[in-house]
């Protein structure tokens with residue numbers, strides 16, 4: 001079965017008792033046993049729930065994985081991957097990641113004795129150079145949040161194999177429709193299903209997908225032991241969203257490309273970052289590694305931070321909001337929003353300036369979205385002209 005078919009059918013056979021075509025929401029915390037130890041595979045809903053099982057099977061299939069585990073958030077999924085490690089272990093991470101991932105690793109897990117090196121993974125040699133005797137994991141995000149750098153998954157996974165490190169890819173920005181890291185040699189994929197997979201900005205969730213049986217067994221153990229599991233209704237919402245992932249991603253990519261090109265031609269804009277533009281530093285790699293270039297576009301205005309702050313408050317269709325990947329367009333100011341927990345010096349060293357704006361381009365009509373940005377830019381220009 002091809003991707004779009006799997007998104008609608010895998011794990012989602014008609015329910016055997018009633019014939020319900022759509023997987024029901026099994027809103028139960030426990031399961032009645034016929035006798036001690038005699039049950040139908042479910043004992044307690046932290047450990048397992050049929051609605052969650054269906055979603056786990058579907059997402060595993062979409063990432064070409066044997067095993068899937070779902071979580072209450074992308075952050076809970078990332079934290080559970082860290083549970084594979086022990087005090088004294090070292091992780092090499094892409095230096096441009098979601099601010100919450102930076103916070104989780106640098107401010108939470110370092111207190112438990114894990115060590116992190118933040119390296120520019122766009123050059124895989126930097127990863128090889130950062131390897132230490134205690135390095136156990138390589139953590140990739142690609143395209144990165146919010147600077148949309150593209151990391152060569154196959155090259156980094158090769159380094160991981162050579163040094164017996166697990167390679168993990170946070171595939172949230174691309175979604176499995178645009179990129180399947182396990183096929184490129186990665187060991188584990190992590191998602192915030194809050195984003196493109198859910199697709200409607202109405203649910204928070206996460207997932208881990210893998211073909212590594214040993215890693216899966218440990219992750220499943222920690223999923224149950226730590227307990228950051230999603231409720232059945234949330235699983236059902238994610239499952240409803242994922243059915244249209246293929247269609248939505250095509251529309252996100254087409255709209256983002258139009259907007260990136262429009263921004264590039266606009267005289268108020270000093271820099272546009274979109275992997276689909278031929279001047280993007282890893283454009284050729286993105287062409288090879290991804291099926292499309294995604295729905296995220298970052299840019300800077302000539303007026304710097306002051307102009308960025310004003311534009312972010314002026315758009316009408318682009319809501320000023322955290323998050324991404326929904327059908328509706330969002331605009332964000334990473335320095336004060338998604339990446340506020342990263343110290344200013346760290347942000348600036350990565351090129352994440354106060355002037356940077358990030359668009360999550362939705363699937364509305366592209367002309368309306370361009371019109372919205374145009375009006376916001378004009379409003380800021382006219383205020384500047386009258387000194388407001």
Ligand code: P1T
Nearest residue numbers: 073074075098172192194205322323338
């Ligand atoms: O929000 P949560 O479901 O816990 O997912 C965390 C997360 C993990 N990985 C990436 C690449 C992410 O972008 C996120 C969440 N990001 C935002 C909320 C944001 O606006 O960038």
